[in-house]
Amino acid sequence: MxxxxxxxxxxxxxxxxxxxxxxxxxxxxxxxxxxxxxxxxxxxxxxxxxxxxxxxxxxxxxxxxxxxxxxxxxxxxxxxxxxxxxxxxxxxxxxxxxxxxxxxxxxxxxxxxxxxIMAVAMTEPNTGSDLKAVRTTAVKDGDHYIINGQKTFITNAISADVVFVVCKTNTEDDSLSNAFSLISVDDGTPGFVKGNKLNKMGMHMEDTGELFFDNCRVPTSNILGQEGKGFQYLMDKLQRERLYCVIWGQSMAERMLSEGIKYAKSREAFGQPIGTFQHNAFKIAEMATEVELGRTFTDSLITDYIQGKDIVQRVSMAKWWIAEMANRIGYQAVQLHGGYGFMEEYPIARFYRDVRAQTIYGGTSEIMKMIISRTLGF
Ligand SMILES: Cc1cc2nc3c(=O)[nH]c(=O)nc-3n(C[C@H](O)[C@H](O)[C@H](O)COP(=O)(O)OP(=O)(O)OC[C@H]3O[C@@H](n4cnc5c(N)ncnc54)[C@H](O)[C@@H]3O)c2cc1C
Structure with a gap:
């Protein structure tokens, strides 16, 4: 292909x-x-x-x-x-x-x-996977919305000039098809406060933060698309987001494999390169096979996406499998590096830390399995 x-x-x-x-x-x-x-x-x-x-x-x-x-x-x-x-x-x-x-x-x-710089804010302290439980509200007051609520784990939060906030605009009908909207809020709008940058276990250079909305008034023209259709928009765009996660996870796995191979060829123990011990050579063979499977899957999804095919089921499969596979590759690549794998001077340490988030953001592995099982009639 x-x-x-x-x-x-x-x-x-x-x-x-x-x-x-x-x-x-x-x-x-x-x-x-x-x-x-x-x-x-x-x-x-x-x-x-x-x-x-x-x-x-x-x-x-x-x-x-x-x-x-x-x-x-x-x-x-x-x-x-x-x-x-x-x-x-x-x-x-x-x-x-x-x-x-x-x-x-x-x-x-x-x-x-x-x-x-922009951010999309769905997740709240009390809910991530279950978007229906979003509590942030946007109540209409003439030609304005008044937003109240809190978001967390938001990428680009602290530097964002504009944030698209997932809000409940219909407090009576809380069905997914009518209740939620995407509303933009500009940095500096009164009532919009950025919280602390979150202290993460990895992805340190990434700006991930909390956002607070306290009677934050924005014009009704800040709505993106139609009122109440936010969930539909999220479901549509989350497919591209998941494809992004698949490509990202796969590419990290490829880099981690190449770091592992490079090190296994150059490091010697007991008078021979460590990659030549059969155990390590077989581990590398297994890693390379998994990475190759991931690449084939990723490329076929990219092709399907370009051709405009429905990728919901397959992108959910790839999202969980590749994220978990990339974590296995990271673990093994660190192991091949021995003590140096734990040291910041080797790129593998940073990759190993950062790859952990892959099974969580963009929809967790469990949520991906839930979507797949639904497409199979469960
Ligand atoms: C680095 C990073 C960047 C992020 N960027 C953004 C962003 O830009 N915008 C944004 O809105 N969010 C962002 N998020 C949030 C991310 O999307 C959520 O963390 C994720 O969706 C999971 O939600 P949660 O953390 O509330 O976990 P929960 O939903 O509380 O889940 C906790 C655990 O329970 C499991 N679980 C939940 N429901 C079920 C179920 N029905 N069956 C089985 N298991 C279940 C989950 O899989 C998980 O293992 C980011 C997160 C991280 C770590």
Missing amino acids: KIYSEEHEIFRSSLKKFIENEMEPNIEEWEKNRQIPRSLWKKLGQQGYLCPWVDEQYGGSGASFEYSAIFIEEFAKANIGMGIAGQSEIMVPYIVSYGTEEQKAKWLPGCTSGDL
Whole structure:
């Protein structure tokens, strides 16, 4: 299965150079600062890497999904900028699909140039998997909504200029098809307060935080799409989000495998490279097989997505299996490194920490299995 043409590969190699020169040398500093600077967003925007699929009239290149897949793959192989790639591939699609012309003109140019940072806020302290239990409300008051509630674990939360907040707009009818809406809130709106940046076990350079809404008034024109249809929009866009997670997890697994192989060839014990002990060679063979299976699955999903096929069942399968597989690869790759695998100077330590979140965000492995079993009639 060949997805990428020569032109795609040219794009990949220039992006790779950018990552090598402008991003990888800063990993330590960004991890320490718990933040990727805004200047990186702008540099990426200047080079045309952000939202390449968005129409040219808004600053994109109108590029096909292959370019998005390459963008996600290369960021994930470096394990940098999950929030940046996430904005391009998870958040901006909401605006393109459901925004009015006015909203598109207001937000998209900033997303493609890197001047605007966005977040999508679904999760709350009391609910993540069960979106029906969302408590944040947006009550209409003339031509405004008054938002009250709290969100947590939100990617890009602290730096966000605009947040799309999942709110309950219909407190009487709490059916998923009518109760929820997506409403944008600009940074600086009275009643909108950003909480602390959360102290995570990994993904240290990623900005993940809490958001509070206390009688926060926003114009009714801030609604994205139709009132009450938010859940439908989420269900639609979560497929692309899960494909993003699949590509990200698979690419991390590939990088971790290559780090494991590289180390197993260079490290000697008992007078021979550690990879030549049969146990380790077999482990590597198993890892390579799992990674190959994941790649085949990922590429077939990318192809299906490009062809406009319904991917709900298969993307849910891939989301849990690849996330769990990537965790197994991370575990084994650390083991191959021995004590050095536990040291920050080797990239595998950071990858091992960060890959853990793969089975959780974008829908947990258990929720993916629930979706799959439903598609099978259970
Ligand atoms: C790094 C990171 C970034 C994130 N970014 C965002 C973001 O940008 N926006 C956003 O809105 N959210 C974000 N999240 C939140 C993420 O989507 C949620 O953490 C996730 O959906 C799980 O929700 P929860 O944490 O409330 O866990 P819970 O829903 O409380 O689940 C706890 C455990 O119970 C299991 N469980 C729940 N229900 C069932 C069931 N029916 N059957 C079997 N098991 C079940 C879960 O699988 C899990 O193992 C992020 C999370 C992380 C870690």
